[in-house]
Amino acid sequence: MADSPHNISINQKAYKVAELLHDTPDVDVFKFKAEDGYRLKFDPGMFVMLTYSNPDTKEKITRAFSIASEPEGDTVDFFIHMIHGRITSKLETAQVGSVYYLTGPYGQFKFKPEEDRKVLFIAGGTGLAPFMSMLKYIRKLKSGTDVVLLYSIRFPNEIIRKEELEQLEKDIGMKMVITVTRQENSEGWNGEKGHIDDAMISKYTPDIMDRTTYICGPLPFVKAMKDSLAKLKVPNEKIKADVWG
Template structure:
């Protein structure tokens, strides 16, 4: 991997308890949608200590001029330090890496299944697809506890209008704890949900990202929906 020096440009709230961090894109930093990078704080660029280095999926798309990551702001030494970093501060990026990329066969649909902040690698893919207007059917099944927890929900709705080949089916599983209205689905992503959502999509390939327990739980769900395991792709999720 390659080390790059960058600066923190901005941070913004993208869901309750979830921040997006915007970094200056270093010259020569090329990546593919779905890839990840390490963010390194402090002077020791070779450190592998968790309070200094953390891996994040890249939220921004290759056509964009900045690099963006998003994360739940859990109480860890690294995230406390990152959250307190003054705008304009220098830091190091190590990467990119990872191979969770969208397949090239445009005749086959892509179905993304995201749990919570697992949406991050798919944001890069969906932004790029809308920018290029790729002739490929894309579907996102997006599960959160509440609308307040759903990162990038507003932007995903905008991407539906920008890309006629993309659609989103979002579900909220704990609406009893929400103060917002929600007219969509309110149950878990089960086999019936998947079967209904995939109707009419040509020979789809599935991609899963989210908490490890969620990723494992989705495999029997997809099997129950008649999905061949060879058509399911996942990768250790980066970004917690």
């Protein structure tokens, strides 16, 4: 079978950047639409493989990104930490209309509201992405899920989609706790400070044993969260984690 343009595999679908937001100093929000109007089907929590393809050199770079939008939404959204690596440096020059290729969805980190009535979501940085998808889904379904969100960032200006999150907090009645881990530039911050640990988890979820805990973020973060939950004697089968690295 003939290759599609740029030697892209037939499983990959072309998506255009429909909207691009420089949301925090380090994180850009990308909203994609399939060129052929296809609506990606996925469960909240899943990820896709995103490929950059250089039309001239045929160079291709592929990385995983968690979907931050809700199932059946108008766009497929990502929160991307712009670290100037191989793919993120290519995404720096993206504009509305730029084309990338997606395959998927993939992953077992899935939230099923009918299975988990009470949850604790623990997010580190852009690890908020799959939870944003889950929270929007909870609102869409009016599932009445009892949610506590613990969200760790370094500085107060790093809250991704701050207004959307605050709206979700009201709409679904979740308890949202944002903690800032660095002292610098955090004057005026009245929320939690310091890393999430067993004491902070107990403080906000005294009923932790009744909840399923979902964790997402980079490897050291996920490891630290699992250690904290182990101190609280939370059984492994009540913990789901998505590790990025």
